[in-house]
Amino acid sequence: MNRYLANVNGWTIGAILIIILLFIPNVSIVTGIFSSASENWAHIKEYMLVNYIKSSLTLVFFTAMFTVVIGLSLAWLIAQYDFPLRSFMKWALILPLSIPPFIGAYTYHGIVNYTGVIQKTLRNQFEIVPNPSFFDIMNVPGAIFIYTLFLYPYVYMITRIFLSHQSASLIESARTLGKGPWEIFLKVVIPISRVSIIGGVSLVVLEVLNDYGVVKYFGIQTFSTAIFQTWFGLGDLDSSIKLAASLMGIVIFILIIERILRGGKQYSYSTTKVRPLPLVKLKGKSAVFATMYTLVIFSIAFLVPVIQLMDWVILTFGKVPMGEVLVYTRNSVTVAALSATLIIVFSLIVGNFSRIVHHKFAKLLPKLTILGYSIPGAVIAVAVVTTFIALDRFLAPVYEFIGIDSGLVLSVSLFMLISAYIIRFFAIGYNSIESGFDKIGTDFRDASRMLGVSRLRTFFKIDVPMMKGAIISGFVLVFVDILKEIPLTLILRPFNYDTLATKAFQYASDEKIMEASQASLLIVGVSAIAIIIFHKLLREEPK
């Protein structure tokens, strides 16, 4: 019997269909590179492209550098030392992730501008009139500041988990060999954490390249804003696809660099047993410094913007009708929950396929879907709109038959937005599910089948209950990301369908910063709760 044909079953067919659907937008971009160039493209290439590349890379480079410095130092402090407020800070330092950078950007702009709390206090209380340009953050350094504050948790989170779980014996050996804390940090901690640092930083880099909210609000020209402007401003879809392809080229280049950096020197461990790193108690000045350092970062990256948002909510209470806010909240939660559920179901199908089918393509194919996460939202939007309009044309006779007058049904529905979310965020859910499958291995599944239980029943009775943690984490991560998402939602939402994020963005863009605060605070609140659930309950240190 053919070994490969024996792998063809419901899981295989389902998984391949899902992978093809997820991969279509990548193909449409690649083919876009070869389409004939318009006049606009010649102009963009001649005068603008270098600027886009320069500003995008400047943002990426400095944000990556600062997030590593802050993320790694915090991870090391929390993983290795005990000091006042440490157990609170351990998870509180992740909370800045709940503030989407565009909300952070307009909140900080509100804090430091002429009518903001800082300049007002200086003027009214101390009679100092500072040079307003000193407080101007709507520029490239300002954007780097914002990205660093709200994205450093990626580096912190991944590196801290690695250090607390995996490094005990190495660090203890270094200590018994008479090495001091700085030497251990430089010669042991940094080299062994390299893989997790690079893992965290690549997420930061992808987020920066994908961001539309901050750069649009600050008026900085990057690839994301250029794609939007070329598409909507110039009405030139082909050129915007070419821009997107260039951006994808940069992303693939960065991913290759990441592979090379991680490649040769992957440190692996002879044991899979997890032993937590015992904490060293800090005393005196060191303890004060550690507490102050973590407290300052937590304050500027979370506490200050949240307090400012709360203040604005109180000031504008009643200005935005409560009913309206409830509608946005309901829309946001419905669309995020529905998309996250579908992503998890699809991830389970693809993940199980990759696990049960013994063929190299079964391991390789799912990796292709991760590219979706590197494509900016604006580009996925173009691809999805094009596909759905074609689908509507194809289905026109069916619409006519069932008595629908309009020729556009799917392309004006929520279904289109949900499809785009699935393409964009599949990688997040899939990573979680894949690591869940890796963790449980194949013995339990084999044991169940040896007890006479079918594949499908094994999946529901053994795999799903054992993967509960991975399923919940995947769902929470995707849910939070969709809640904060901006470009896809702005372009693909049905007419008059607003979510918390689009409403907050619109208010802020119209310089109604205070009115944007209610929706923003709700996003931050829901995301913060989700993050606390995720990290406090599911990712605790090993007992």
Added chain:
Amino acid sequence: MFIDIQDLSFTYSNSLTKAVNCISFTIEKGEVISILGRSGSGKSTILRLIAGLEMPDEGSFTLNGKKIMDDRTFIQPEKRGIGMVFQDYALFPHMNVEENILFGLSKMSRKDKKRRVNEVLELVELEGFEKRYPHQLSGGQQQRVALARAIAPEPELILLDEPFSNLDADLQVKIREDLRRILKKANTTAVFVTHNINDAHALADRILKIKDGKIDKIGRPCDLLGSTSELPNTGEVIFEELLPV
């Protein structure tokens, strides 16, 4: 004969050499067979091929007159009526002892299921442990639950993958005796894989020595390994140490 395996071969997809190379042997009903070999010799792969967890390149396998696999047939593991005890036991952590055993008993009335659970727990001397979860059991107890779970559906053949490797040396001797008693009492045909020469000697009616994916020798323990008195009296004597004996 009860089990007939002919010309069984298997290659892993990431390898060019055969992990199992043209292996043939037969087993009588009620017989306990040990597959003995160094790590990487292909002994666990043979077990997985018999279980149906891997698909062979070629070969045939007949169990009690029923064709399980050949060029045209491949019966899925869940339809083979073969039980298996895994090296790390693979007890479902979200189910208690009773639920673990019940999991394999689908086509029975509730009363019969309950009776069968009690029977097998009595056989492995774990009455009263029904409501315990795997993490609340010792290594030896977990191993006996895994055995009870595999025996409960009354399989025609039971496979054991390194059944003692996760146990302390003292416990290994005790459990080994228990296992032989349980297998013989239940009149179960069994194939178990080990790298420990003492396990093979104490448990098996016949031994298959495997080297580089091929059968090196087949025979009774006393013929292949000498008498028990010639073996060092330790819990952990591994194949590599005694191979030249």
